[in-house]
Amino acid sequence: MGTAQKAVRGFALDIGSSRTRVWAPGAGVLADVPSGPVRRGRVTDATPHQRLLRRVADTAFGGALDETVVMLCHPVLAGPAEREETRRMVAGLGAARVVSVNSARAAAAYAGPSGGGPLLVVDLGAALTEVTLLVDGVMQDARLAEIGLDDLAEPGASPGVVVHTAAELVRELWREDTTGAVRGALGRGVLVTGGGALRLDLTGRLALRLGARLRLANDPATSTVRGAGLLLSSALRHPGGGPRRP
Structure with a gap:
C-alpha cells in the first residue's frame, strides 16, 4: 500500500493599513480584524501579525502550517525589499510556500x-x-x-x-x-x-x-482577499501548485 498524501491547504492574506483579512477555501473569511502597526501599507512591526496568523492557524489548521500555501497580497507598487520582508514574516510561521499577488490583480479576479x-x-x-x-x-x-x-x-x-x-x-x-x-x-x-x-x-x-x-x-x-483566495484555489488545483519550502 502506498503512503497516503496529506491534503494541501492554504489561505489568502491581505494586510491592509486599516484591516487584516484572512480567507481560506471552503471556509471563507477566517479573520477580519484591525491591523497591527502598518504605515501607508507597510508593515512596521511583524510581531502582532504573526500572533494573529498563529491564532488563525491554531483555529483553522490545528496549528500546523507545514502543508499550507499562503497567497499574500501586496500594494501594487510595493518594492522587492518590502515584499520580501513581508514574505519572510509569513514564511516564518512555517508555511510550506508563500506566493505574492498584487492587490489590483486580486481584486480583478474577484470581480x-x-x-x-x-x-x-x-x-x-x-x-x-x-x-x-x-x-x-x-x-x-x-x-x-x-x-x-x-x-x-x-x-x-x-x-x-x-x-x-x-x-x-x-x-x-x-x-x-x-x-x-x-x-x-x-x-x-x-x-x-x-x-x-x-x-x-x-x-x-x-x-x-x-x-x-x-x-x-x-x-x-474584502474583494482583494477574496480574489486572492480564488487565485489560491486555482493554484492549488494546478499541478505543481502544492507546497514548496520557501
Missing part, C-alpha cells in the same frame, strides 16, 4: 470575468489610493498616492481630496500610455474597490471627473 483586454482598477483604501492598468490580467502600469479615507477625518478635509487624487493618477497613466489601453479601459468601465467604493460621495464625483462608468466591486472592503 469576475469581463473578457480580455485593458482594465483600470481604482483602489480607494484607508491610507492609500492606487490606480492600476491591467491588460489581460497582467499589470502594465500603476500609480500610488499616500492619501486615503483616514485622511478625511482631518479637520476641514473634503472627499474631493481623494477624488482629485484618484483622477490625477488616472490622468498620469493616460499621459504615459502609448498603446491606447487606458482609453480603452475607461470605455469599458473602471473597477473601483476598497472601502471608498462604498461611499457615494466619492464614487459619484469620481465618475463625473473621469467621464466613465464605474464598476463597484462586490463587497469591496
Whole structure:
C-alpha cells in the first residue's frame, strides 16, 4: 500500500493599513480584524501579525502550517525589499510556500470575468489610493498616492481630496500610455474597490471627473482577499501548485 498524501491547504492574506483579512477555501473569511502597526501599507512591526496568523492557524489548521500555501497580497507598487520582508514574516510561521499577488490583480479576479483586454482598477483604501492598468490580467502600469479615507477625518478635509487624487493618477497613466489601453479601459468601465467604493460621495464625483462608468466591486472592503483566495484555489488545483519550502 502506498503512503497516503496529506491534503494541501492554504489561505489568502491581505494586510491592509486599516484591516487584516484572512480567507481560506471552503471556509471563507477566517479573520477580519484591525491591523497591527502598518504605515501607508507597510508593515512596521511583524510581531502582532504573526500572533494573529498563529491564532488563525491554531483555529483553522490545528496549528500546523507545514502543508499550507499562503497567497499574500501586496500594494501594487510595493518594492522587492518590502515584499520580501513581508514574505519572510509569513514564511516564518512555517508555511510550506508563500506566493505574492498584487492587490489590483486580486481584486480583478474577484470581480469576475469581463473578457480580455485593458482594465483600470481604482483602489480607494484607508491610507492609500492606487490606480492600476491591467491588460489581460497582467499589470502594465500603476500609480500610488499616500492619501486615503483616514485622511478625511482631518479637520476641514473634503472627499474631493481623494477624488482629485484618484483622477490625477488616472490622468498620469493616460499621459504615459502609448498603446491606447487606458482609453480603452475607461470605455469599458473602471473597477473601483476598497472601502471608498462604498461611499457615494466619492464614487459619484469620481465618475463625473473621469467621464466613465464605474464598476463597484462586490463587497469591496474584502474583494482583494477574496480574489486572492480564488487565485489560491486555482493554484492549488494546478499541478505543481502544492507546497514548496520557501
